[in-house]
Amino acid sequence: MSNRVVNILVPVISVILGLLVGAIVMLVSGYDPIAGYSALWNGIFGDAYTMGETIRQITPYLLSGLAVAFAFRTGLFNIGVEGQLLVGWFAAAYVGIAFDLPMYIHLPFAIIAAALAGALWAFIPGLLKAKLQVHEVIVTIMMNYIALHTTNALIRVVSHGGENTGNIKPTASLKSAFFESITDYSRLHYGIFIALAMVLVMWFILEKTTTGFELKAVGFNKNASQYAGMNVQKNIILSMVISGAFAGLAGAMEALGTFQYANVNGGFTGIGFDGIAVALLGANTPLGIIFGATLFGALKFGSLNMPNAAEIPVEIVSIVIAIIIFFVACGYVIRYFLVKMNKKKEAK
C-alpha cells in the first residue's frame, strides 16, 4: 500500500468510525440510527432548497478550513480563526451599511475590508510568535474572546444599542437571484465562487510562488530556513496574516451572503473551530479542504433536519465531528493497523 493511499485512507476510516460511534450513541440513547441518518441525508439532499442551503453552509467552511490549513502548512496552529471570522463579519457588514457606492466598488470594498480585519486580528499573534516566541495557540484563543466582546460592543455602537446592524445595502450583497430561482429561495449566494477561487489562491501561493516555498520551508524546519537565508520572523507573520485574511473572508460570506447583517453573538459560531476539523480531514491540502468542507458543511446543515424528522438532538452531529477529529489526530494508530494488515496480506 503506497503512502498516498494510506494518507487518503486515514481520514476516510476516521469518518466511518465517527459515523459508527454516532450510530452507537443513538442506539444507546434509544433513538433509531437508521431514521437519524436518513433524516440527515434528507436534510442535505432532500430537495433543491436543502441542497442550496447545504452549499451555502459549505462556503464559510471552505474558507475557515483554508485559514487553518494555511497556518498548519507553515508550522503554525491558528485556533483564532473563529475570532478572525467574527471581526471579518463585522467589518464586511459595517462597510455594507456605512457606504453608498456603486456595486463594482462597494462589494469588493466590503470583501477586502473583511479580509483585512481578519488579517489584522491574526497579525497580533503572528507578531508575538515571531518576535517573542509566544505560543500562538494561547494568544489566538484569547483573541477569539476579545473579538467576540469587541464585535458585540461595536455592533451595539453602530446600531445605537440594538442587537443587530440592520441589513447591508444591496450594492454590497452577494445575494443571487439566479441561485434563488433554481434552489427554491434558499440563501445560496455568489460567495461560493469566492471561496473556490481562494482554494486556487492557496494552492497557487503554496505551490507556485517563492513566498509559498519559503513559508512551507519555515514550517518544516525553522533553523534550516534561517540558515538558508530566509527571514523566519517575516514568514511567520506573513503566514498568520494570510491565514487571518482567509478567516476574515469566511466572515464576509456570512455578512454579505447568508445573513446580510451582523448581530450580537452570545457565543462562538463554531465555524472557525470546525475549520480545524476541515483542515485536518483535508490533510491541509487545497483539494482535501474541498472534501473536508463539503463533508462538514453537509453534516452541519443536514443535522438541522434531525430534530424535526427523527426527534434526535442536532448535537449528535457535533459528537460525530468531534470523534472524527479525534481519530484523525490518532492517525498514527490507524496507519499502524493499515500497515500491519497490509503486511499480513503480502505474507499470504
Added chain:
Amino acid sequence: MSFLDVLYFIIPAAIFYAAPLIFTAIGGVFSERSGVVNIGLEGLMVMGAFIGILFNLKFVDVFGTYTPWVSLLAAMVVCAIFSLMHAVASISFRADQTISGVAINMLGVAVALFSVKLIFGKGQTDYIQERFIRFDIPFLSDIPVLGPMFFKDVYSTSILAIGVAIGAWFVIYKTPFGLRLRAVGEHPMAADTMGVNVTKMRYIAVILSGVLAGIGGAVYSQSISGEFSHTTINGQGFMALAAMIFGKWHPLGALGAALFFGFAQALSIVGGQIPYIDQVPSYFLHILPYVLTILAVAGFIGKAHAPKASGVPYIKGKR
C-alpha cells in the same frame, strides 16, 4: 460607598468566581508538568458542570444538603474517565495533543448538550435546589477589617480550592512523585533511563487534570450558575489554561493568577454597582482578563518557560 465597602464587596466576589478556575488551573499544572498539553480543560469543565447539575437534580431527595458534595464526587469520576480519552490519544496513540484537546472540547459540549436534550427534552436543565452554601468562619470572621473581607459568607469550596493549590504545591515540589512528574515533563528519556515509568506518570497526571477540571466545572455550575445550558461554561476552561500559563506552571502561581482572573470577572459582573467602575464601559471589563493574559504570556510580567517536553509524545528508544 467607601473604599473599604468596595473591598468588602469585591474581594469575596473575586474569590467566589476564582474557585472553579483554581481547581481547573491546578489540573492543568499537573498535566503540563508531565509533558501533556491539555487544551481540553474547557471540555472537561463542561462535562463536570453538566454531571454536577444532573447528579444534583436526580439525587437531591437522597442526599439532602450533602447533594452538592456527592455531585462533586460524581463529576470527578466521570471527568476522570473522560480525560482518559485525551490520555490514550496523546500518550499512547501519539496524537497531536493540541488537536486531541480540541476534540475533547467539542466532544464535551456536544455530549453534555445531547444528554440535556435527551434527559430534559429542552436546551437547558432545571435549576438545582441544593447549592453550595456560604457560612461565616467562626472567630476568624470577627477579625476587624480582614474578617468581613475573607472570612464572612465564604464558600467551603473556595477554601477547598485554596487548600488544593497548596496541596498541589506540596505534591509537585516536596514529594518523590512530584519530582518524577517534573522529570517526565522536562526530559522524559532521562527519567525513563532512571527507571521512571513515563507513560504511567503521564496517565496519572492527565487523569488528575480531568478530576480537578471536573471539580472546577461542578463547583461552577453548583455555586454560580445553578443550572446547565450551552453558555454555562463559556471559556472558563481556557481562562484556567491562561491562569496556568500566567502562573508559570506553578501551583501557587496558578492560584494567584486564578484569583486575579476571578477579580477581573467579578469586576465585569458586579462592577456596575461600584462607584467609578460603573463609568467604565462593560466591554473593557469583559475583555480585560484576555488582554492581560496576552500581555502575561508575551512576557511583560516576567518570562516563564513551559516544561521542556510539553506537547511532545514520548516514544521509547527514539532519540
